[in-house]
Amino acid sequence: QMQLRESGPGLVKPSGTLSLTCVVSDASIASSNFWSWVRQPPGKGLEWVGEIYRSGSTNYNPSLKNRVTISVDKSKNQFSLKLSSVTATDTAVYYCARPYCSNSICYFDYWGQGTLVTVSS
Amino acid sequence: DIQMTQSPSSLSASVGDRVTITCRASQSISSYLTWYQQKPGKAPKLLIYAASSLQSGVPSRFSGSGSGTDFTLTISSLQPEDSATYYCQQSYITPWTFGQGTKVEIK
Numbered sequence: 470q471m472q473l474r475e476s477g478p479g480l481v482k483p484s485g486t487l488s489l490t491c492v493v494s495d496a497s498i499a500s501s502n503f504w505s506w507v508r509q510p511p512g513k514g515l516e517w518v519g520e521i522y523r524s525g526s527t528n529y530n531p532s533l534k535n536r537v538t539i540s541v542d543k544s545k546n547q548f549s550l551k552l553s554s555v556t557a558t559d560t561a562v563y564y565c566a567r568p569y570c571s572n573s574i575c576y577f578d579y580w581g582q583g584t585l586v587t588v589s590s
Numbered sequence: 591d592i593q594m595t596q597s598p599s600s601l602s603a604s605v606g607d608r609v610t611i612t613c614r615a616s617q618s619i620s621s622y623l624t625w626y627q628q629k630p631g632k633a634p635k636l637l638i639y640a641a642s643s644l645q646s647g648v649p650s651r652f653s654g655s656g657s658g659t660d661f662t663l664t665i666s667s668l669q670p671e672d673s674a675t676y677y678c679q680q681s682y683i684t685p686w687t688f689g690q691g692t693k694v695e696i697k
Contacts, residue, residue, distance in 0.1 A: 520684075530685040564633055566633075574622050
C-alpha cells in the first residue's frame with residue numbers, strides 16, 4: 470500500500486514562500502504518471518493546486534497565477550510544492566495526492582494525511 | 591473553470607434512511623466525476639469514480655449515477671459511520687474542481 474506524507478513548516482510569514490515536501494513510501498515515485506497537491510482552507514472546500522508529470526512537466530491552477538512551483542526528486546522518492554508571495558488566504562491544510570487514470574478518467578486514490586500551513590506574522 | 595455545485599449543503603437523516611446528494615457541473619463532463627468522503631481531521635477518501643464505479647473496499651450501500659452535467663451519490667441505508675462531508679470532483683479538464691461539499695449528519 471502506497472503511503473504519502475507531507476512535511477514542512479507549519480507557519481509562514483506573509484509575503485514569504487511556503488515550501489512542502491511529500492515523501493512517497495512503499496512505491497516508486499516513477500510508478501505513477503503524475504502527482505498532485507490539493508489544499509483546503511480551514512472549514513472550507515478542496516482546491517486543486519497543481520500536478521507534476523513523470524516527464525517533469527507541470528500543470529498549475531490558474532487561480533494561483535505564477536506563484537506555484539511543483540518539482541520532483543526521484544532519488545529521494547519525493548515531490549515538492551513551493552508557493553510564493555503568500556497571504557492569509559493561503560492558510561490551509563495542504564494534501565499531496567496520487568491521481569490515478571483509467572480510460573482517461575482520473576481520480577485521487579491515495580492521499581497524504583495533510584499538513585496545516587498558517588500564514589501569519 | 592468548470593463549476594461544481596452540490597445540493598444540499600447539509601442534511602440530517604436517521605440510521606437506515608436513504609440519502610441522496612446531487613452534484614451539477616456547469617458544462618458537460620461526460621462521466622469524469624468522482625465522489626469522496628471526508629471525516630474531520632482526515633484526508634478525503636475515494637468512494638466512487640467514473641460517476642458510478644465503486645472503489646474497492648467501499649461498502650455497497652454507496653452508489654453513484656449520472657452523466658453529462660447531473661450526478662447523484664446515494665447511500666441506500668445510512669450508517670453511523672457515514673457521518674462525514676462528501677465532495678464531488680470533475681476531472682474532465684484542468685483545473686480540476688470540487689463541489690463545495692455536503693455535510694451528512696446522523697439524527
